[in-house]
Amino acid sequence: MGDLTTYAENTWCPGCGNFGILNAFKRAVGRLEEQGIERQRIMISAGIGCHAKIFDYLELSGLYSIHGRSMATVQGMKVANPELKVVAFAGDGDAFGEGIAHMIFGAKRNADITVVVHDNGVYGLTTGQYTPTSEKGFRGRSTPRGSIEEPLNPLTLMLEAGATFVARGYSGKVDHLAEVMVDAVVHEGFSFVQVLQPCVTFHDTYKEYNAKVEIMESIPASFEDAVAIARYRDRLPIGVLYRTEKPVYHRELHGDWNPVSGRPAHGDRVERIRRLVAP
Amino acid sequence: MNGEVFTFFVGGKAGAGVKKAGSVAARLFSQMGRRVFEMDDYQSLIRGGHSYSVISTATRDVTSHHMQGHVVVALDKRSYDIHAGHVADGGILVYNSDQVDDGDGIGVPFTTEAKKYPKPDLRLGVGAVVALAVAIGMEKERLGNLIENEYARDVESNLNYANAVYDILYPEMGGRFAVEEGDHARPLLTGNEAIALGASAAGLDVYFAYPMTPSSSILHYLAAHDRDLGVTVVHPESEIAVINMAIGASFAGARAMVGSSGGGFALMEEAFSLAGMVEAPLLCVLSSRPGPSTGVPTYTEQGDLRFALGQGHGEFPGIAGSPGSVEEAFYLAAEMMGLVWRFQTPGILLTEKHLSESTMTVEIDLSRVEQAEPEMHGQGEYKRYLDTPSGVSPLLFPPSDKLIKWNSYEHDELGITTEKAELIAKMHEKRRRKGEALAEHMRGVRTVNVYGKGGPAIFAYGSTTMSVLEALRVGGIEATVVQPRYLEPLPVWELERYRGSKAIVVEQSCLGTFSSLLREKAGIEPTATVKRYDGRPFEPAELADAIKRES
Numbered sequence: 001m002g003d004l005t006t007y008a009e010n011t012w013c014p015g016c017g018n019f020g021i022l023n024a025f026k027r028a029v030g031r032l033e034e035q036g037i038e039r040q041r042i043m044i045s046a047g048i049g050c051h052a053k054i055f056d057y058l059e060l061s062g063l064y065s066i067h068g069r070s071m072a073t074v075q076g077m078k079v080a081n082p083e084l085k086v087v088a089f090a091g092d093g094d095a096f097g098e099g100i101a102h103m104i105f106g107a108k109r110n111a112d113i114t115v116v117v118h119d120n121g122v123y124g125l126t127t128g129q130y131t132p133t134s135e136k137g138f139r140g141r142s143t144p145r146g147s148i149e150e151p152l153n154p155l156t157l158m159l160e161a162g163a164t165f166v167a168r169g170y171s172g173k174v175d176h177l178a179e180v181m182v183d184a185v186v187h188e189g190f191s192f193v194q195v196l197q198p199c200v201t202f203h204d205t206y207k208e209y210n211a212k213v214e215i216m217e218s219i220p221a222s223f224e225d226a227v228a229i230a231r232y233r234d235r236l237p238i239g240v241l242y243r244t245e246k247p248v249y250h251r252e253l254h255g256d257w258n259p260v261s262g263r264p265a266h267g268d269r270v271e272r273i274r275r276l277v278a279p
Numbered sequence: 280m281n282g283e284v285f286t287f288f289v290g291g292k293a294g295a296g297v298k299k300a301g302s303v304a305a306r307l308f309s310q311m312g313r314r315v316f317e318m319d320d321y322q323s324l325i326r327g328g329h330s331y332s333v334i335s336t337a338t339r340d341v342t343s344h345h346m347q348g349h350v351v352v353a354l355d356k357r358s359y360d361i362h363a364g365h366v367a368d369g370g371i372l373v374y375n376s377d378q379v380d381d382g383d384g385i386g387v388p389f390t391t392e393a394k395k396y397p398k399p400d401l402r403l404g405v406g407a408v409v410a411l412a413v414a415i416g417m418e419k420e421r422l423g424n425l426i427e428n429e430y431a432r433d434v435e436s437n438l439n440y441a442n443a444v445y446d447i448l449y450p451e452m453g454g455r456f457a458v459e460e461g462d463h464a465r466p467l468l469t470g471n472e473a474i475a476l477g478a479s480a481a482g483l484d485v486y487f488a489y490p491m492t493p494s495s496s497i498l499h500y501l502a503a504h505d506r507d508l509g510v511t512v513v514h515p516e517s518e519i520a521v522i523n524m525a526i527g528a529s530f531a532g533a534r535a536m537v538g539s540s541g542g543g544f545a546l547m548e549e550a551f552s553l554a555g556m557v558e559a560p561l562l563c564v565l566s567s568r569p570g571p572s573t574g575v576p577t578y579t580e581q582g583d584l585r586f587a588l589g590q591g592h593g594e595f596p597g598i599a600g601s602p603g604s605v606e607e608a609f610y611l612a613a614e615m616m617g618l619v620w621r622f623q624t625p626g627i628l629l630t631e632k633h634l635s636e637s638t639m640t641v642e643i644d645l646s647r648v649e650q651a652e653p654e655m656h657g658q659g660e661y662k663r664y665l666d667t668p669s670g671v672s673p674l675l676f677p678p679s680d681k682l683i684k685w686n687s688y689e690h691d692e693l694g695i696t697t698e699k700a701e702l703i704a705k706m707h708e709k710r711r712r713k714g715e716a717l718a719e720h721m722r723g724v725r726t727v728n729v730y731g732k733g734g735p736a737i738f739a740y741g742s743t744t745m746s747v748l749e750a751l752r753v754g755g756i757e758a759t760v761v762q763p764r765y766l767e768p769l770p771v772w773e774l775e776r777y778r779g780s781k782a783i784v785v786e787q788s789c790l791g792t793f794s795s796l797l798r799e800k801a802g803i804e805p806t807a808t809v810k811r812y813d814g815r816p817f818e819p820a821e822l823a824d825a826i827k828r829e830s
Contacts, residue, residue: 008695040678045527048687056696061683063530064696066553069523072515076527076535079513080485084531084677102523105516254511259484260532260676264509266482266650272508273476274645279309279464 004029004039008056017197020171021118022054025087027174028181029060032085035186042185043077043086045070047094049125050199051118054089068098075102075111075249081260082112082250085185092119096132096152107161107190112248114184114191117154118171120199128202140202154194155230159223159242164189166226166242170213171197172206176238183240189248196236212236219243283337285458286345289407290331290362291354293324296404300352301332302638303408303429305467308336309640312461316745317638318344318816323492323576329357338461342604342639343749346818349456350414352407353379354389371452373410375403385451392443396436405430405437409444416454419445468641470608470634470742471496474538474564477612480648484533485511487521491543492576493632494566498538518543522550522563529559530685532676534616534651538564541583542573548590554625555595557685558664558672558710560653561625562616566635569814578814579632581741581787584796587629588767594707596714598626599767603728603744605639611764613648614724620651622671622717629766631787633816634742656681662692666705670713718768726770727763734758735781735830738797738805740766746817747785747826754823756830758783766796774801783829784808785822 004026012018029039044062046052047070055064065073065088074086095103095117106113122140123129129140130147133154137146158166165187169177177195184191196213198205216239220226226242264272287304291297298319305317313336321330333344347367353359356378363383366372376386389406393399405426412422422445423438430437468476475486475497488498502512515521518539525535539547544565554561565587569580587599598618602608612628619626656673661681665672672692675683684694689706691697730748734757739747744762751758761777763770774797784794784805789812797803807829811817 006695038678040680043531043677053696055684055686059682061677061679061681062685063527063557064684064686064688064690064694065523066549066687069519069550069553072520072523073527073530075515075520076485076487076524076529077531078527079511079524080528080531080533080535081677101516102520105520253513254505257511259511259528262509263482263484269482269509269650270480270645270648273480276504276507277466277468277476277641277643279466 002059004059006057006059010057012050012053013201015200016050017120017171017199018050018054018118020174020177021116021195021197022057024169024174024177025054025058025181027178028185031178031182032185037085037185041083041085043074043084044089045073045086046089047091047099049091049093049123051089051091068094069102070094071099071102071106071113071115074113075106078112079250079253079259082258083261087114087116087185089116089118092117092121092133092154093123093131096154100132103158104161107158107163107192109249110162110164110189110246112188112190112250114193116181116193116195118197119154119194120197120203121205122199122203124199124202153230155241156227158192159227159230162190163192164244164246165191165240167192167240168194168196168236168238170209170238171195172209173213173215173238176215180240187243189246196238209236213238215239284335284341284345285337285456286333286335286348286367287411288331288333288348288351288362288365289354289404290329290352290358291403292327293321293330294326294400295354296401297330297354298332300404300407301334303425304334304411305638307425308334309467310464311458312463313338314341314461314465315467315638315640316341316344318633319636321577329361331358331362338459341749342745343816343819345820347820350411352410354403354407371414371455373448385448387444387447389444392440396440397433402437402440405441406444409441410448413445413448413453414455415458465640465642467638468605469496469636469638470602470605470630471566471636472500473605473608473641474612474628474630475500477609477648478536478562478616479508479510480645481613481616482534482650483510483536483616485513485525485528485535486538487513487515487525487528487535488538489514489518489521489543491540493568493635494538494540494564496636497564518546519550522547525561526550526554526557526559529561534560534620536562536564536616538566540566540568541570541586551625552591552593552595553687555591555593555597556687558623559625559685560620560623562612562619562628563625564628564630567629567631569812575814577632579742579787579816580812580814581631581743581793582789583629584766584788584792587627590627595710596622596624596717597767598622598624598717598765599629600626600765601629601741602634603741603762603764605634605637606641606643607764608634609641609643610647616651617649620653621720622713623653623674624713629741631742634745663694664690664692664706664709666692666709668712669716670709670711671716721765721768721770722772726765727761727773730760730762731757732759735783736761736777737783737785737826738793738803739785740793743785743787743817746819746822749819750817750822750826753819754827756823756826758826758830769796769800771801774803778802781806783826785817785826787811787816
């Protein structure tokens with residue numbers, strides 16, 4: 001494996017925010033390797049949509065999942081082999097539409113996974129419909145007179161659901177995003193990274209983000225501060241909003257057991273069954 | 280009672296210890312070395328209503344409950360009204376005289392006696408066990424031991440209550456039935472326990488499930504015994520999470536299994552197809568209740584046959600099997616775990632409430648079970664979807680310095696998404712060849728059970744097989760019972776020899792889907808289809824009459 005690039009032809013639109021996310025993640029993997037997390041242990045998954053093409057572009061192992069399920073897919077990987085570091089890429093439709101239950105429950109159970117949400121507020125691959133994070137009034141192909149729903153706030157939602165690592169990055173600030181991603185993957189617990197990502201074709205937010213995005217100098221002092229900052233609308237602070245340590249799901253479930261590498265030998269398993277069914 | 284079936288009935292409100300009394304009776308008979316079949320009939324509620332358990336036992340094989348009881352205990356009025364008609368010739372009806380005045384049979388003030396102790400409702404089931412013990416002439420001391428073992432909580436009250444009921448009943452019916460000892464004690468398992476254990480024997484690592492009757496007891500059993508077995512059990516937010524997590528676990532190299540009933544299984548269908556595309560080995564248990572939709576949660580039906588065979592959008596090879604007994608549920612679960620790993624595709628173990636939740640004595644030969652083993656990648660370049668002659672691409676699990684990409688999109692051999700015409704066709708053909716290899720492999724597997732000889736051919740699958748076999752014993756009917764253990768691929772090569780012969784199909788379905796499947800795929804023209812679709816399993820004596828009418 002070389003610079004994490006595959007032979008897949010990149011078909012994102014020129015100027016797409018996904019390039020920033022791809023480049024940031026490649027840098028993050030390099031830095032993770034420096035910290036002893038080899039790329040062989042980093043498993044990726046993705047939902048369906050423009051964001052998900054990152055699966056083909058990254059020379060990393062994993063499972064290209066279906067819409068809204070990459071967060072469930074990687075939870076299964078983690079439970080089966082806790083030695084793996086698992087990262088789910090998801091679109092805003094994946095994470096907060098089709099698969100919102102997996103986000104809330106992944107956070108609630110503090111599954112040791114990282115979810116990177118490419119949040120562009122539009123369904124790009126299906127050519128421009130409103131999503132759970134589109135602003136009210138968004139004119140898309142299913143809402144020609146403007147969306148009549150208020151958007152969800154992914155950050156406050158994840159904070160309330162119990163995520164133990166909540167951060168926001170911007171695809172236009174690649175170095176900063178890479179740092180956030182490293183912290184997210186290293187964090188033991190449910191790490192949520194919202195990436196503000198313009199869609200140059202259907203929802204071009206570069207101007208707004210360039211004006212509003214500001215890098216936070218430190219992690220907010222408390223959960224309440226994090227929630228307050230997550231609610232800002234006039235400016236969009238990026239960086240780690242909240243980080244705390246809590247027991248992770250797989251350890252609560254089976255301690256240091258590794259179902260794959262710790263599997264009982266066949267003879268041992270059969271003996272266990274014999275004891276259990278003895279009349 | 281030499282060689283004959285003895286049947287014990289206990290009925291009452293949910294919460295009165297009815298099911299517990301049934302399982303105590305089943306254990307008592309199995310400890311006596313007898314074969315046992317226990318069927319629990321209960322409603323979808325927690326307290327009240329009506330529930331009953333029927334335990335039929337013999338020194339020969341017994342594969343169904345019988346609806347004619349030798350000792351019938353009615354713990355409340357509703358049970359008396361319902362079960363008075365279930366007393367066999369020479370049988371005894373013991374009823375609760377606190378609720379029924381001057382009934383037929385022997386009245387016992389079960390409630391009045393129970394009210395002398397705390398939580399009187401829970402005590403009633405003990406009374407039913409005592410009635411059985413008295414009927415078979417159990418001495419008081421042995422009954423005391425039984426109560427101590429089975430009803431350890433507040434054991435003093437239970438013993439006092441049991442003695443009081445014993446003293447009332449013994450003069451009336453003590454030792455009425457001589458139930459002889461059998462050859463040796465056998466384990467008692469429900470179908471769901473057998474499935475859980477069979478999968479475990481083949482190497483189950485992680486079980487994922489969301490509760491849904493009648494599949495839930497797989498989840499309960501494995502959760503209760505996870506550390507004994509070395510199996511991890513995960514109960515996430517939905518069936519959709521269940522199957523997607525399971526596919527992720529399978530990617531990581533874990534032998535995973537999921538289980539549900541119709542509605543939950545329908546939620547899993549999208550990812551079932553994902554498993555077909557990424558070629559994930561995955562064993563799925565589908566335990567049917569009467570449908571459609573919510574249907575009747577705690578009762579039985581075989582209405583999901585076409586649903587099971589048609590799982591998943593798109594074309595990919597599937598495996599479906601259905602066990603014809605609790606014992607076979609163990610072996611089939613193990614076998615199917617092996618098959619899904621060998622052919623890297625999802626498989627469905629189709630069963631019904633009547634097998635999932637009925638309890639039988641079993642004799643299991645653990646040495647017959649092999650661990651599921653996939654074909655693993657050896658040395659050199661690795662391609663997840665290597666285009667092999669058999670269509671089976673060797674597996675490799677992370678962490679690895681090789682790239683391992685499983686892809687829900689159509690993909691090339693490495694697992695990168697493709698839209699190229701020749702690759703789409705090539706990958707379709709790879710999966711088709713895998714299906715052909717599977718079908719070829721199945722010719723060397725026991726795909727059909729045949730019981731008896733001569734007479735008409737009777738076709739049945741799943742739990743209905745048990746009913747048919749018992750009906751033939753009860754009715755003294757000569758017939759050849761043909762039970763496909765596998766339904767996908769349907770073992771036509773075994774079934775076609777019955778073309779043109781007199782064929783009776785027995786199934787728990789309103790539309791006769793098994794019958795139509797045999798006609799469509801195996802060219803068998805059933806002369807009659809005996810159906811039951813009121814949620815209740817066939818009763819052997821009634822089924823024997825129906826078969827005789829059609830023979």
